[in-house]
Amino acid sequence: MKKIIFAVTLLFISITAFSQSEKYMQVMQQNIALLDSAKSKDDYQKLANKFEMIASKEQNQWLPFYYAAFCNQMMCYNGLKGDEIDATCDKADVQLTKADSLQPKNAEIMVLKARVTGARIMVSPMTRGAKYGRKSGEILQQAMAIDSLNPRAYLTAGQALFYTPKMFGGGKEKAKPVLQKSADCYNKFQPTTPLHPNWGKGFCGYLLMQCEEKK
Amino acid sequence: MKKLLLIFFALFFSILSFAQTKISGKVTDGKNPMVGVSISVKDSYDGVSSNNDGSFSFETSEKGEKILVATFIGYNSFEQKIVCNGSPIVLNISLKEKFNELKAVTISAGSFDASDKKRATIFTPLDIVTTAGSAGDVTGALKTLPGAQQIGNQEGLFVRGGEGRETQTFIDGMLVRNPYNTSVPDIAQRGKFNPFLFKGTSFSSGGYSALYGQGLSSALVLDTKDLAEQSETNLSLSSVGIGGGVNHLWEKQKMSAGVSVGYFNLQPYYALVPQNIHFSKMPENGNVEVNFRKRMNKNGFLKFYAYTNNNALGLQRPDINDVDHLKTAFDLNSKSLYTNLTYSGMLNANWNINAGASFSGSWDKINLGELRNDSVLDYRSIGINSSNTLSQGRVVFTRYTGVLSAFRIGAEYQYGWEQSKFTSFGINPFSTYQFADNFTSTFAEMEYYFNAKIVMKPGVRAEYSSILGKENVAPRLSVAYRLGKNSQLSFAYGDFYEKPDRRYLFYTHDLNFEKATHLVLNYQRIHNDKTFRVEAFYKDYKSLILTPLSSLSLVQNPSNLYSNNFDPTNISNGGHGYAKGVELFLRDKKTIKNCDYWISYSYLDTKRIYSYYPSEVQPDFAANHTLNVVFKQFFPKLMLGYGVTYSWASGRPYFNPNQPSDKFMSDRTPDYNVVGMNANYLTHIGKAFTVLVLGVSNVLGQNQIYGYRYSSDGTHREPIGLTASRFVFVGCFMNWGVDRRQQQVDDNLK
Numbered sequence: 001m002k003k004i005i006f007a008v009t010l011l012f013i014s015i016t017a018f019s020q021s022e023k024y025m026q027v028m029q030q031n032i033a034l035l036d037s038a039k040s041k042d043d044y045q046k047l048a049n050k051f052e053m054i055a056s057k058e059q060n061q062w063l064p065f066y067y068a069a070f071c072n073q074m075m076c077y078n079g080l081k082g083d084e085i086d087a088t089c090d091k092a093d094v095q096l097t098k099a100d101s102l103q104p105k106n107a108e109i110m111v112l113k114a115r116v117t118g119a120r121i122m123v124s125p126m127t128r129g130a131k132y133g134r135k136s137g138e139i140l141q142q143a144m145a146i147d148s149l150n151p152r153a154y155l156t157a158g159q160a161l162f163y164t165p166k167m168f169g170g171g172k173e174k175a176k177p178v179l180q181k182s183a184d185c186y187n188k189f190q191p192t193t194p195l196h197p198n199w200g201k202g203f204c205g206y207l208l209m210q211c212e213e214k215k
Numbered sequence: 216m217k218k219l220l221l222i223f224f225a226l227f228f229s230i231l232s233f234a235q236t237k238i239s240g241k242v243t244d245g246k247n248p249m250v251g252v253s254i255s256v257k258d259s260y261d262g263v264s265s266n267n268d269g270s271f272s273f274e275t276s277e278k279g280e281k282i283l284v285a286t287f288i289g290y291n292s293f294e295q296k297i298v299c300n301g302s303p304i305v306l307n308i309s310l311k312e313k314f315n316e317l318k319a320v321t322i323s324a325g326s327f328d329a330s331d332k333k334r335a336t337i338f339t340p341l342d343i344v345t346t347a348g349s350a351g352d353v354t355g356a357l358k359t360l361p362g363a364q365q366i367g368n369q370e371g372l373f374v375r376g377g378e379g380r381e382t383q384t385f386i387d388g389m390l391v392r393n394p395y396n397t398s399v400p401d402i403a404q405r406g407k408f409n410p411f412l413f414k415g416t417s418f419s420s421g422g423y424s425a426l427y428g429q430g431l432s433s434a435l436v437l438d439t440k441d442l443a444e445q446s447e448t449n450l451s452l453s454s455v456g457i458g459g460g461v462n463h464l465w466e467k468q469k470m471s472a473g474v475s476v477g478y479f480n481l482q483p484y485y486a487l488v489p490q491n492i493h494f495s496k497m498p499e500n501g502n503v504e505v506n507f508r509k510r511m512n513k514n515g516f517l518k519f520y521a522y523t524n525n526n527a528l529g530l531q532r533p534d535i536n537d538v539d540h541l542k543t544a545f546d547l548n549s550k551s552l553y554t555n556l557t558y559s560g561m562l563n564a565n566w567n568i569n570a571g572a573s574f575s576g577s578w579d580k581i582n583l584g585e586l587r588n589d590s591v592l593d594y595r596s597i598g599i600n601s602s603n604t605l606s607q608g609r610v611v612f613t614r615y616t617g618v619l620s621a622f623r624i625g626a627e628y629q630y631g632w633e634q635s636k637f638t639s640f641g642i643n644p645f646s647t648y649q650f651a652d653n654f655t656s657t658f659a660e661m662e663y664y665f666n667a668k669i670v671m672k673p674g675v676r677a678e679y680s681s682i683l684g685k686e687n688v689a690p691r692l693s694v695a696y697r698l699g700k701n702s703q704l705s706f707a708y709g710d711f712y713e714k715p716d717r718r719y720l721f722y723t724h725d726l727n728f729e730k731a732t733h734l735v736l737n738y739q740r741i742h743n744d745k746t747f748r749v750e751a752f753y754k755d756y757k758s759l760i761l762t763p764l765s766s767l768s769l770v771q772n773p774s775n776l777y778s779n780n781f782d783p784t785n786i787s788n789g790g791h792g793y794a795k796g797v798e799l800f801l802r803d804k805k806t807i808k809n810c811d812y813w814i815s816y817s818y819l820d821t822k823r824i825y826s827y828y829p830s831e832v833q834p835d836f837a838a839n840h841t842l843n844v845v846f847k848q849f850f851p852k853l854m855l856g857y858g859v860t861y862s863w864a865s866g867r868p869y870f871n872p873n874q875p876s877d878k879f880m881s882d883r884t885p886d887y888n889v890v891g892m893n894a895n896y897l898t899h900i901g902k903a904f905t906v907l908v909l910g911v912s913n914v915l916g917q918n919q920i921y922g923y924r925y926s927s928d929g930t931h932r933e934p935i936g937l938t939a940s941r942f943v944f945v946g947c948f949m950n951w952g953v954d955r956r957q958q959q960v961d962d963n964l965k
Binding site: 023027042045046048049050052053054056057082084087088091124126127130131134165167168169 | 250251252253255257258259260262263264286288289339341444445744851854897898899904
């Protein structure tokens with residue numbers, strides 16, 4: 001009898017333990033899937049809240065912090081303004097620092113950090129363009145040094161060139177080969193697990209298409 | 216039985232675990248609903264974001280005592296204990312705004328901040344160079360702000376009924392003795408420093424901090440840039456001269472150094488565009504700038520900056536006393552040096568140190584003379600060899616307390632040397648006037664935030680000047696109170712002292728500091744890239760230097776700094792005066808796309824008795840009404856921008872020797888109306904990022920009259936105005952930057 005109770009208890013514990021990580025996988029997958037349909041600032045705000053909640057429960061997982069920062073960064077590119085951008089970028093930077101401490105020298109985290117830095121330019125492009133553009137480029141450089149085949153690193157570099165006026169060293173022509181490289185990397189890319197970063201392919205295609213268009 | 220019990224128990228347990236607790240409610244910021252707030256049960260996967268009306272509702276399978284958390288960016292997070300037992304929970308949550316730099320109230324009375332550091336900027340360094348009519352001069356752009364006068368015949372910022380010398384310039388905290396090129400009679404000179412040197416510009420039109428002193432009216436506080444952003448080479452070609460420079464940023468990005476040279480000569484330009492006065496020596500200016508910046512350990516930063524120039528010109532005007540036969544001549548040869556070494560860093564977790572040393576000097580050779588029949592210098596010529604040096608040391612300790620509050624304490628020492636040697640009639644040896652002053656000051660200031668809504672900044676400054684043998688203690692106080700999300704009220708009070716001008720101290724040391732007391736009340740609203748300010752002020756002047764002449768007929772051209780309108784045996788602190796007024800400022804970067812405009816209006820009522828004045832009158836540098844409209848537009852697709860500035864000022868008093876002394880300064884010049892325009896085009900020439908600039912001052916060619924020069928018998932006069940009806944500037948600025956980043960991206964593509 002004791003053995004049975006012991007066995008049942010053990011089973012019960014293992015089930016709860018299993019269901020715990022199962023739950024993490026499930027919740028993460030569910031929300032990562034929602035990223036594809038997110039469009040507005042409010043959509044990303046909701047998802048950022050979700051990932052932040054998961055991050056506060058799963059303090060040892062870097063991915064919830066990563067995705068929380070990703071959503072915050074997307075809010076900046078989808079409607080936030082002025083001081084809101086700075087405050088949101090501050091928040092994303094904290095989340096990325098945490099992710100970095102859990103998963104040091106990770107190219108994905110670096111790429112996101114470069115994007116957050118780039119987002120700060122929008123507050124005042126005239127006065128901040130040079131400073132933050134350069135800083136963002138440096139971080140991206142470190143990311144490429146770690147993983148020279150990371151498609152999101154080239155997407156970010158290409159995107160920056162795409163939106164930088166020709167006069168300041170950007171433009172579609174300059175962006176095109178970088179985006180092409182990104183697209184090649186996307187074709188070979190396989191995420192380590194279904195939870196790992198795997199976004200941006202569609203956006204890369206969209207930008208490349210824009211590069212093809214007659215100016 | 217036992218098995219049954221176990222099954223039953225397990226069943227019950229699992230049912231229980233499926234029982235959900237519904238949590239719902241509404242989130243507000245105290246008044247309005249908040250959208251997108253994260254509400255969750257701590258340490259669980261259960262949570263939701265609030266809807267457009269602030270409402271939220273979700274279910275949790277958690278059991279027992281838990282903590283509900285609500286968070287939103289910029290707000291303090293909300294936590295409350297809840298008991299999850301299946302019965303619904305309804306919560307109304309009110310979030311409080313976090314106390315941080317972005318949201319906190321700032322002291323705005325009397326001050327215009329312009330840096331990238333403070334994100335709620337009003338005036339940025341880029342604004343300075345793109346302001347039409349400013350000719351890329353810091354002072355030129357600041358003149359379009361409320362409180363400043365449009366003075367065209369003397370350099371400096373004339374603020375709220377104050378003279379140009381009442382505004383002091385500080386670079387990285389250190390006083391700049393000679394911020395402008397040496398004065399030339401009736402022609403305003405440019406500031407020496409390039410606006411791109413500075414990351415921040417803070418212009419105070421009154422009630423400024425106890426950290427600064429010796430300006431009766433105003434302080435212009437400039438902070439130099441940190442490390443160079445990249446290694447680069449610059450070249451500029453313009454209608455007035457050429458310049459070039461290199462900057463190197465070391466690879467680890469801890470150190471940068473640069474040197475630049477400039478040479479300006481107006482001969483080619485004046486050959487094309489005739490001037491109203493004859494230049495016997497074309498204005499010529501050569502300068503060299505050096506900078507070195509190093510990031511040290513422990514967040515320390517070391518900066519060194521040096522500037523030296525050599526400036527020469529000669530001009531001749533028909534002498535109003537005998538236009539046909541006589542000319543007055545002015546020749547200037549000037550050398551100057553400015554150096555500045557500063558260190559800032561944290562001493563420990565709480566204390567920050569700012570220490571600096573500076574040496575500067577100016578050495579001028581001036582000849583004033585009369586020319587007969589265009590030939591040689593007449594016997595009446597006067598030579599002036601004028602020089603000054605200022606050596607100073609300064610240290611400020613800052614202790615940060617709480618979120619934003621800070622306590623500052625510091626001291627400075629200045630050794631000033633002033634000398635003028637005069638020779639007259641060409642044969643007499645030099646007579647020398649000189650003095651040295653050991654000037655010390657100490658100051659303390661507390662910037663205390665009671666909360667995000669109220670900040671108070673009391674301060675005190677004590678100064679001692681050895682030449683005067685006198686000390687002063689100046690209290691200062693600023694308060695700001697936030698009225699709503701975007702608006703605030705601010706108040707400033709302070710006493711300000713300044714040493715008498717050197718030309719009086721050459722004759723007597725038995726003088727005291729001049730004194731001004733400021734009261735400033737300011738309302739400011741910043742919302743959606745729109746700024747609106749109203750400011751009222753009252754200023755009381757005491758102990759101004761008074762040197763009455765026995766007769767007004769002895770007064771020479773008063774606006775000319777080299778005319779000695781005083782009696783050396785009769786100098787006292789007997790002058791006094793007041794200034795009061797209201798100023799409006801409106802800036803809008805939002806309404807018209809890619810456009811930025813501001814409108815400033817100043818009303819000034821001021822009178823003073825000082826200098827040679829026989830009675831208390833409105834001084835000749837004060838206009839009652841000043842209006843500036845500055846407009847800028849940029850077309851990103853064309854990479855083309857333009858700007859227009861319109862300035863208007865009501866007529867200023869001038870001295871008319873024909874008036875009886877009870878009508879002293881009762882005449883007014885015509886109104887001042889000026890339109891300036893500029894255009895810039897960004898492009899590439901070869902590999903160089905290039906900016907082409909066109910600037911035109913006084914586009915409409917209106918006649919500007921700053922005052923009149925009278926003949927000694929008062930029968931003839933001529934207006935003091937521009938040297939030419941228009942000034943056109945054409946320039947090309949090229950930059951070759953070494954952007955390693957792009958190079959590396961390209962390498963990866965191979």
